[in-house]
Amino acid sequence: xxxxxxxxxxxxxxxxxxxxxxxxxxxxxxxxxxxxxxxxxxxxxxxxxxxxxxxxxxxxxxxxxxxxxxxxxxxxxxxxxxxxxxxxxxxxxxxxxxxxxxxxxxxxxxxxxxxxxxxxxxxxxxxxxxxxxxxxxxxxxxxxxxxxxxxxxxxxxxxxxxxxxxxxxxxxxxxxxxxxxxxxxxxxxxxxxxxxxxxxxxxxxxxxxxxxxxxxxxxxxxxxxxxxxxxxxxxxxxxxxxxxxxxxxxxxxxxxxxxxxxxxxxxxxxxxxxxxxxxxxxx
Numbered sequence: 001x002x003x004x005x006x007x008x009x010x011x012x013x014x015x016x017x018x019x020x021x022x023x024x025x026x027x028x029x030x031x032x033x034x035x036x037x038x039x040x041x042x043x044x045x046x047x048x049x050x051x052x053x054x055x056x057x058x059x060x061x062x063x064x065x066x067x068x069x070x071x072x073x074x075x076x077x078x079x080x081x082x083x084x085x086x087x088x089x090x091x092x093x094x095x096x097x098x099x100x101x102x103x104x105x106x107x108x109x110x111x112x113x114x115x116x117x118x119x120x121x122x123x124x125x126x127x128x129x130x131x132x133x134x135x136x137x138x139x140x141x142x143x144x145x146x147x148x149x150x151x152x153x154x155x156x157x158x159x160x161x162x163x164x165x166x167x168x169x170x171x172x173x174x175x176x177x178x179x180x181x182x183x184x185x186x187x188x189x190x191x192x193x194x195x196x197x198x199x200x201x202x203x204x205x206x207x208x209x210x211x212x213x214x215x216x217x218x219x220x221x222x223x224x225x226x227x228x229x230x231x232x233x234x235x236x237x238x239x240x241x242x243x244x245x246x247x248x249x250x251x252x253x254x255x256x257x258x259x260x261x262x263x264x265x266x267x268x269x270x271x272x273x274x275x276x277x278x279x280x281x282x283x
Contacts, residue, residue, distance in 0.1 A: 025073050025203030026230045026280035031186050031237070033165060033204035034230035034279050035075040036095060038150065039083040039223055045147040050076055053112035053144070054097070054152070055105075055163050071097070073203040074165035075279075083223040086149020091216045091270045092224055093209065094143075094151035096167040102140050102156035105163070106131050109144050117143045121151065137194065148223040165203055167193065168227060171211035173269060179208050181268060185241060186229065201229070218270030226264075226272035234261045234277035241265070 026032045040046045047067060050056045056069040056076065069076040087094055099105040106116060116131040121143035126133035132142050140156040155166055172178040179197045182188045188199030188206055199206040219226060231237050238252040249272075250264035260278035267273060 023073060023075070023203070023230060023280035028202035029187075030232040032202035032230050032280075033074060033168075033228075034276055035077055035228035035274075036224060037077045037079065037226045037228065037274065039081045039148070039221065039225045040078050041082040041148055043078060043080055046078060046150075048112060049114060049146040049150075053109045053114050053146075055108065072162055072164040079225065083148050083225070084221045085217075085223070086145070087151045087222065087224045088149065089217060090219045090222050090224070091170055091172070091211075091267075092168060092219050092227065093171040094153050094169050095165075095224065096153035096155060096169060096207075097163050098155050098157040098160050098166045099163050100156075100158055100160050102132055102142060102154060105154055106142050114144055114146065117145045117151070121145075121153075135194070139194075150223045167198075167205040167207045169207045169209055170269075170271070171214065171216050172208045173211050173214070173216060175208045175210050175212075178267075178269060179206075182206055185244065185246065216270070218266065218272065220266070220270075220272040226274050228274040228276060228279075230279050231275050231277050234263060234275055237275065238263050 023032065023034060026034075038046065047058065050069045051058055056071050058067040059070055068078070110116065110131070118131045118133050119128055122128060122133040122141070123135065126135050132140055134140050142154045144152050144154070146152060153169065170178060175197050179190060179199055182199050183190050186201060188201050190199050192198055193205055193207050197208045235252050238248065242248070246265055248263055248265050250262070252261060252263045254261045260276060263275045265273050265275070
């Protein structure tokens, strides 16, 4: 099996020319959201899910046959490796996107052959009709379980022009501590998302859902293996985080061929994180 450094490097080397335009939030701050990295047991099934059902765009660089999927403000990378389990049960319960027309998105997902999980995954207080949940504030959402039990939430926002990255939703054993950690380490702007404690970075909302008393496992090896942030001056950030006591799984490493750099760490609750510099501008 390839090392995670090799996996990360191969993912970066395969980022196509057109992918850079999708990380538009990278211009809005020193740390922005960049990518999801998925372990997949069936690449064709995931391609059908992320492209046919969710509307992402497959991209290929040069003569490589390996595909990566792009959405506005996020790239999705794949490793052909059977995951040890789905996203539920890990510290990162699911990822979320906004869509301009939730009814159309749900119909497309069902038309592609995927079953909605809205009834099972929605909050108990939500009203559910035809695979769409409505919360007390009138917000509409839906949930789908993709291949390898990859949980994705869709939220309707008629103001967005296309499907766009919205949030990472943690199952936080200690909500206050996790929120404080991401504020302190990554500079997330603290706030709320509805009734959830949250923080904001360019391109993503960090949502900290409670999981007190629940047993959650680290993300590494699961369907959502790791999440990725794009960073300006990554070398300095790594030094700053080390000074704050963060231990890196993979230290700051330059990739001279493309003028980028990467580093890996794991948060105190088991979220595996890749930091990149230059991903948004890879030619």
